[in-house]
Amino acid sequence: MEDEPxxxxxxxxxxxxxxxxxxxxxxxxPRRRKEVKRSLRKPDCPEHLxxxxxHWLPEQPGSEPSASAEDTAESCPKRWDRCRRGHFLHGxxxxxxxxxxxxxxxxxxxxxxxxxxxxxxxxxxxxxLNVLVIRKIRDETLLEPFKELCRxxxxxxxLMVYVEKKVVDDGxxxxxxxxxxxxNQLCTFREGYDDISDCIDLIxxxxxxGTLLYASSLFQGSVPPVMAFHLGSLGFLTPFKFESFxxxxxxxxxxxxxxxxxxxxKVKVVKGMFQRNEQLISAQENGLVPHNHIxxxxxxxxxxxxxxxxxxxxxGPSSYLSNVDLYLDGRLITSVQGDGVIVSTPTGSTxxxxxxxxxMIHPNVPAIMVTPICPHSLSFRPIVVPAGVxxxxxxxxxxxxxxxxxxxxxxxxEIQHGDSIKITTSCFPVPSICCHDLVYDWFxxxxxxxxxxxxxxxxxxxxxxxxxxxxx
Amino acid sequence: MGSRSSEMEESKWTxxxxxxxxxxxxxxxxxxCSEETFCGKGFQNRTKARSMSMPSAPSSAKFxxxxxxxxxxxxxxxxxxxxxxxxxxxxxxxxxxxxxxxxxxxxxKSxxxxxxxxDANLLQPFKELCIxxxxxxxxxxxVERKVIEDPxxxxxxxxxxxxxxxxxxDYDDISNCVDFIxxxxxxGTLLYASSIFQESVPPVMAFHLGSLGFLTPFNFDTYxSxxxxxxxxxxxxxxxxxxEVKVVKEYxxxxxxxxxxxxxxxxxxxxxxxxxxxxxxxGPSSYLSNVDLFLDGHLITTVQGDGVIVSTPTGSTxxxxxxxxxMIHPNVPAIMITPICPHSLSFRPIVVPAGVxxxxxxxxxxxxxxxxxxxxxxxxEIAYGDSITITTSCFPVPSICFRDPVNDWFxxxxxxxxxxxxxxxxxxxxxxxxx
Numbered sequence: 001m002e003d004e005p006x007x008x009x010x011x012x013x014x015x016x017x018x019x020x021x022x023x024x025x026x027x028x029x030p031r032r033r034k035e036v037k038r039s040l041r042k043p044d045c046p047e048h049l050x051x052x053x054x055h056w057l058p059e060q061p062g063s064e065p066s067a068s069a070e071d072t073a074e075s076c077p078k079r080w081d082r083c084r085r086g087h088f089l090h091g092x093x094x095x096x097x098x099x100x101x102x103x104x105x106x107x108x109x110x111x112x113x114x115x116x117x118x119x120x121x122x123x124x125x126x127x128x129l130n131v132l133v134i135r136k137i138r139d140e141t142l143l144e145p146f147k148e149l150c151r152x153x154x155x156x157x158x159l160m161v162y163v164e165k166k167v168v169d170d171g172x173x174x175x176x177x178x179x180x181x182x183x184n185q186l187c188t189f190r191e192g193y194d195d196i197s198d199c200i201d202l203i204x205x206x207x208x209x210g211t212l213l214y215a216s217s218l219f220q221g222s223v224p225p226v227m228a229f230h231l232g233s234l235g236f237l238t239p240f241k242f243e244s245f246x247x248x249x250x251x252x253x254x255x256x257x258x259x260x261x262x263x264x265x266k267v268k269v270v271k272g273m274f275q276r277n278e279q280l281i282s283a284q285e286n287g288l289v290p291h292n293h294i295x296x297x298x299x300x301x302x303x304x305x306x307x308x309x310x311x312x313x314x315x316g317p318s319s320y321l322s323n324v325d326l327y328l329d330g331r332l333i334t335s336v337q338g339d340g341v342i343v344s345t346p347t348g349s350t351x352x353x354x355x356x357x358x359x360m361i362h363p364n365v366p367a368i369m370v371t372p373i374c375p376h377s378l379s380f381r382p383i384v385v386p387a388g389v390x391x392x393x394x395x396x397x398x399x400x401x402x403x404x405x406x407x408x409x410x411x412x413x414e415i416q417h418g419d420s421i422k423i424t425t426s427c428f429p430v431p432s433i434c435c436h437d438l439v440y441d442w443f444x445x446x447x448x449x450x451x452x453x454x455x456x457x458x459x460x461x462x463x464x465x466x467x468x469x470x471x472x
Numbered sequence: 473m474g475s476r477s478s479e480m481e482e483s484k485w486t487x488x489x490x491x492x493x494x495x496x497x498x499x500x501x502x503x504x505c506s507e508e509t510f511c512g513k514g515f516q517n518r519t520k521a522r523s524m525s526m527p528s529a530p531s532s533a534k535f536x537x538x539x540x541x542x543x544x545x546x547x548x549x550x551x552x553x554x555x556x557x558x559x560x561x562x563x564x565x566x567x568x569x570x571x572x573x574x575x576x577x578x579x580x581k582s583x584x585x586x587x588x589x590x591d592a593n594l595l596q597p598f599k600e601l602c603i604x605x606x607x608x609x610x611x612x613x614x615v616e617r618k619v620i621e622d623p624x625x626x627x628x629x630x631x632x633x634x635x636x637x638x639x640x641x642d643y644d645d646i647s648n649c650v651d652f653i654x655x656x657x658x659x660g661t662l663l664y665a666s667s668i669f670q671e672s673v674p675p676v677m678a679f680h681l682g683s684l685g686f687l688t689p690f691n692f693d694t695y696x697s698x699x700x701x702x703x704x705x706x707x708x709x710x711x712x713x714x715x716e717v718k719v720v721k722e723y724x725x726x727x728x729x730x731x732x733x734x735x736x737x738x739x740x741x742x743x744x745x746x747x748x749x750x751x752x753x754x755g756p757s758s759y760l761s762n763v764d765l766f767l768d769g770h771l772i773t774t775v776q777g778d779g780v781i782v783s784t785p786t787g788s789t790x791x792x793x794x795x796x797x798x799m800i801h802p803n804v805p806a807i808m809i810t811p812i813c814p815h816s817l818s819f820r821p822i823v824v825p826a827g828v829x830x831x832x833x834x835x836x837x838x839x840x841x842x843x844x845x846x847x848x849x850x851x852x853e854i855a856y857g858d859s860i861t862i863t864t865s866c867f868p869v870p871s872i873c874f875r876d877p878v879n880d881w882f883x884x885x886x887x888x889x890x891x892x893x894x895x896x897x898x899x900x901x902x903x904x905x906x907x
């Protein structure tokens with residue numbers, strides 16, 4: 001595969017097994033007594049929100065009540081917290097009655113119904129037949145695993161295996177006679193020429209987070225499920241260990257694998273549409289805005305891409321500060337002066353954005369992260385905004401140079417005055433198959449990949465006396 | 473193509489009409505919709521929630537939101553043969569936070585006014601507001617007793633009007649008597665409101681008198697029309713999530729009974745809702761605090777340092793921002809974990825989904841006890857065997873918005889924290905162009 005971004009990547013893992021709740025629950029807690037008697041306010045079952053029936057998990061006998069259960073509420077919304085996971089991953093339904101008289105105006109048309117991320121499972125409407133295998137090229141250690149995998153998929157599972165032409169034209173593969181029978185049965189495609197986006201049922205990635213980014217780039221619409229193996233150390237996006245690939249692949253074929261939907265950003269580059277009246281003339285006079293750009297190509301979308309990690313707008317080869325304006329839902333929120341700005345998904349928050357100082361966001365949080373790169377400002381903290389906003393980046397009118405944009409580290413191009421980059425969350429996520437626990441595995445890879453908060457632990461005081469005595 | 477001039481607020485831009493961008497509908501997971509086709513399932517293009525208090529702003533000029541603030545519903549078919557297994561028992565119904573509006577089941581009759589005490593500037597506005605509410609709006613006004621006992625207003629005639637009710641903090645429970653809340657003068661008033669209402673919280677309208685606050689979006693100058701609008705039921709709200717915190721103190725033979733705790737199974741438990749954050753720190757000790765952090769039962773890390781902050785998105789611009797965290801918009805369903813001066817080179821703050829359960833306990837190797845505080849109050853010691861459990865509460869604080877949740881937040885970022893405010897680099901004036 002050609003262009004492998006070297007930026008650090010993120011990971012999520014999970015499986016169909018759920019973690020058990022710790023067994024230290026209290027019983028129902030009586031309310032504190034007060035002078036004035038109060039009638040207990042219960043959160044209402046939000047049936048009016050759905051306009052239809054609301055489905056709740058049945059109460060499990062003998063299971064511990066969750067720590068946050070409002071045990072006094074007898075209405076149905078609280079039943080689901082009797083299950084193994086106490087809440088939907090996005091949090092509990094908020095009570096929609098506020099005080100004795102106020103409530104949220106029901107608005108059924110603006111209600112979304114989504115599967116709780118913690119319970120998302122894969123299923124096959126027909127058995128998969130076509131598998132795309134993505135292997136990092138120029139890595140010798142992957143040759144044998146790749147051959148084993150192809151052999152397994154072709155000879156034992158009788159699948160049609162697709163690979164990119166460069167992968168199969170590898171010198172050492174061609175020289176291996178024992179592999180030639182398999183090799184002749186592989187389907188090849190040429191990146192950039194052949195469109196395989198409707199032909200693939202399942203993707204298997206070998207060896208590194210970049211393979212997942214590559215998979216994402218091949219599928220600009222719906223993405224088939226992705227199973228990613230690591231061969232060396234655990235990656236952020238590669239939860240499966242290659243040693244057990246046979247059993248893991250079999251399990252996936254059975255269906256019911258846990259998946260995490262890694263959100264992507266939909267990015268459009270629009271040429272020459274955006275202009276600020278009073279500055280346009282002077283910008284044109286200064287030669288920074290080519291005249292023909294405005295007239296001929298105004299409004300044209302020159303590029304539309306889905307990104308899994310981030311969109312980076314930076315100063316390119318110029319030594320001047322980049323100077324871009326950031327709009328959110330049509331409103332100018334700030335100007336970024338510095339090396340540039342990163343707009344990333346939660347998946348991408350542990351990639352370039354982490355290097356730029358951002359906090360790290362779990363992939364199940366629906367959000368977009370905006371992080372400046374070396375901002376020339378003492379007060380530019382990264383922000384996390386809701387996933388449903390629309391961001392727009394344009395060159396500031398006072399900018400001394402053009403800017404450059406790149407998408408998951410690729411397709412780098414120049415941004416002129418009047419051009420704009422529009423970014424929203426895509427409705428085509430990358431469905432990554434999880435290995436163990438959907439939620440918890442992210443922390444495993446934080447520790448292993450980034451050594452998050454790994455340090456030598458301070459030892460206990462060997463003195464047997466009470467800690468309070470050591471305080472003097 | 474012609475250009476449509478539309479004055480966008482606070483901006484002098486001219487936006488040409490974008491003939492190439494089509495409004496794409498809310499995608500519902502039930503249909504396999506691509507982003508180009510129109511999914512006619514009853515979702516329409518809608519404008520942002522109308523703000524009640526901007527009479528001069530033409531709604532046509534406002535940004536047209538084409539998807540839920542929560543993000544689009546993801547397409548649940550993956551390639552030609554795979555799709556998401558339908559599990560009707562685990563379906564979430566998410567109302568778009570951007571379109572949440574307040575409505576009254578019955579007309580509001582009683583209002584709680586929270587005023588910052590010991591601030592002389594607030595006395596006159598407070599009086600005006602009380603008179604307006606009792607005489608013009610015929611509302612019953614509740615105030616905390618200390619507010620009325622302030623010598624500066626104690627002997628004013630308006631205090632003895634019939635419609636005035638007082639309560640004493642920590643003694644009287646008014647949680648079912650108040651229809652809505654007005655806060656005067658500072659973000660702390662909202663925290664106080666949150667502390668009084670440990671379950672359902674009436675809608676809160678918060679005014680600033682000096683500079684704009686994070687939680688106080690309304691300017692007091694126009695309070696009469698603003699309050700009227702709210703009483704008439706014309707308001708956008710943002711549900712600020714809270715954390716439900718349980719502090720469990722292990723049974724010990726020595727040790728005093730905490731006055732607010734109850735004894736069950738020998739352990740004492742205290743439950744509390746916080747709007748900003750839970751802070752676990754080293755208290756008066758000089759030793760590093762050493763606490764273990766569990767998420768859904770798994771140990772994720774140990775915090776060694778001054779302490780750790782577990783905050784809501786609302787609280788991400790409070791103590792957490794001082795500790796180096798990113799700032800999260802209140803509509804993102806998340807919990808933020810930020811270390812305070814960690815003795816580690818690699819402890820970056822993290823953001824986790826709102827639905828997880830966190831637990832903090834003293835580490836086995838800790839040299840001292842830790843101290844916990846909840847929104848800066850209710851401070852208590854945490855010893856071996858004690859634990860703090862944190863989840864997202866289902867009782868948010870419904871704050872009435874001035875314009876809408878997105879705009880209000882960015883305005884206060886700029887005004888309160890001077891977020892990225894600096895002198896702007898000027899344009900090159902010479903003819904020499906950058907290569």
